Amino acid sequence: MALSGIQIYKLLPQTNCKDCGYPTCLAFAMKLAAKQAELALCPHVSEESASKLSAAAQPPVRPMALRSNGFEVKAGAETVLFRHEKTFVNRPGLFVRVRDSDSADAIQAKVRAADAYTVDYVGMDLTLDGIAVQADGGDFAAAVQAVRAVSQRPLLLFAGAEALKAGLSLLAAGEIPLLGVADAENWQEMAALAKQAGAPLAVAGASVDALVDLAQKVKEAGVADIVLAPAQRSLLGVLKANTIIRRMALKKNFRPLGYPILSFPGDWGDPAREAVLAGQAIAKYSGFIVLDHFAPEVAYPLLVLRENIYTDPQKPIQVTPGIYEINNPGPDDPVLVTTNFSITYFSVANEVEGSGNKAWMLVADAEGMSVLTAWAAGKFDAERIAKDVKRFGVADKVGRKRIVLPGHVAVLSGELEEELPDWEVRVGPREAVDLPKFMKQVLV
């Protein structure tokens, strides 16, 4: 939790010596609070104050990253409990789990599919993040080797210390996997191993007290990057544990819970339940999520949910400006203009697509605003539309040059006729829902 200028001032020498370059200690404190100055500028601050100030300056949820072969999965650094307050920072990593009791062929078939999975959502290629390898009475190192033969993505390694050592020895230098899961029985050897490997360590706890206790012990043993795995599997249990962890970190600056969270929605065994638990983990504060089933029809909605939840609430998802085809249009079909605010785009595209009408859709660059907002802000005018008509070579796509403006900006039609003299400019309905009727009855 950040300190206020006054709180910082109380920790400074209050001598107004000006050695820091500011006229008073209070002025310096204000600069510190605004993060416009460094504490190192003050040569006289006591060690005690300095450690308090640096502790307060640390992010409440410790940031960390898993790495391998050019891939990176970041977690932590979150600052709010609700996404409308401020953007959630690091999208939780989605990992598909394999067990060392499975055959190498079975492991590789699952990993290959998960590793290669990519799906397009509003022009973004979404993928899963990595693989979790679980000791389950088999040959752990062999399983890690089988995974690495087909996937270079970051790993979560879940085994006892001996097996983990064998697994770690197979990884390339510079890889940072997540190790785990340490419990009250094995935490000492696990912590020693994590420290030696420079890797984050997941710790489990059946209750909040047990988790706090273990996180503190592991930290004292020299592990800096800790990941919390509350031993809860039900929706309510996970929701409660995750909320308390994040709330304690953010509102109380409670260090032992100021770490990313690891969740195992697959522990239920039922894929339908797993999807809902994974959805909740995405929306409610998990940093690493372990899936036991991989299926494209579930991965796709989960990845979309993750994008939705982690979108900047002030800056909606934008669609890349350009010319989009709806129902395979031909040269005689009309050009419908709209803005690149994703909801605007989807409303128009869905209505036209659902109606079976063919059209070219010109998504103009309106900086991600809806039609009326963009028009009011001067980001959606005849000049810009004409510019995008040329930029995207729209005239080359159609023989019959008909362009339809949204009804809300009918006022632009005169100017657009001047900008595009060889085009027939039409004014469409105000609402997307009326487009199919308009296209059928007016645009013939």
Added chain:
Amino acid sequence: MVAALAELGGLDEATIQALQGGVGLPAIPAAPAAPMAPPLPPEPAPVAAAAAVEPEKMVEPAPDAEWLPAGVQTEIAVEKWSGKVKEIALGAAAAEGGSRGAVVKIGGQTAMPFMFMDGELPNAPVIAVEIADRRPDGWSELLYQAWGDVLDDPAAWAKAAAAAGANVLYMRLSLTDAEGQPNTPAKAVAAVRAVLQATGLPLIVVGPGQAEADNDLLVPISEAFKGERLALGICEDKNYRTIVATAMANGHLVIARTAMDVNLAKQLNILISDMGLPLDRILMDPTTGALGYGFEYGYSVMERLRQAALQGDAMTQLPMIVNPGEEAWKTKEAKVGEGVPAAWGDWSERSITWETLTSTMLIESGADIVVLRHPETVKRTRVAIDDLMNQ
């Protein structure tokens, strides 16, 4: 006639049955018992739902240990709120002048969703299943397959929805009949009556979504079923007065819908309560988008509305109803099974997951009623609600 009768003291089960059976007074102008059914499509191929999932050990895990056991040492940060969401009863039993077998209560919260450590959450979220007065046009083929022939008979559909796990029925009136002729008040009243008789569940009735048709159909329904404590909708800023007035006169609730904006929602609630309808007879629909189609706006607006309610803002202290079913089944992901990217996977499972994730995540952001379309989504959402309420 029925309306006049209803005004004299409500319609109880016996009266309705008497009317239906032709005993005593002739009921409303004869309407066909069920709309003419279009020829049925050939038997659809069974959907390969979970075929992609390899058989695996399905071990139900042991119950979780209590995360916050008695005597917890860590000083837990608890959120205490001063406000409370209004508790609203939907549907009226015979003692209250209606004919419903079950009265459903929603609202009453003094904490954010499922935060039992912070306050009271007396009522579980409710699942409403969407039905209609005739076979709907333009639905996904998967929905036609899932419900089958009951789509041609509102009463049978109501029974099937109840069997699928609905707590409440959400009945949409059509603008036209299957032949394209305008719907009439008589037909609409008859369809609502059939649905009310088919089950004891509370009923929400919404118009076709065009102001004039909504008012023409909803007013006679409101009068015919006075005292049933239906929820009537949909009130929007452009058309709310007629619906509110008739709900007020006949003991019903209304649904107030606004477009994903906290202030618009408050404003419409103020306008409606200014007409004299008590706040505990308004359900607010802040509108949502399906996953991938504006979901995050609906999600955050609901969180903000609920926070405002708990902070003490009276005009937001209303239970929320949203329509993830309609939104999810509008998406291409749910509607289209062919010619889509291979990365979208199995059509049926994708669609159901789409609707289920939209509904469960909205429940976690504050929805008191979710309106759903697919019976499998109802089942999965029910499992989630039971889990979330299982302290």
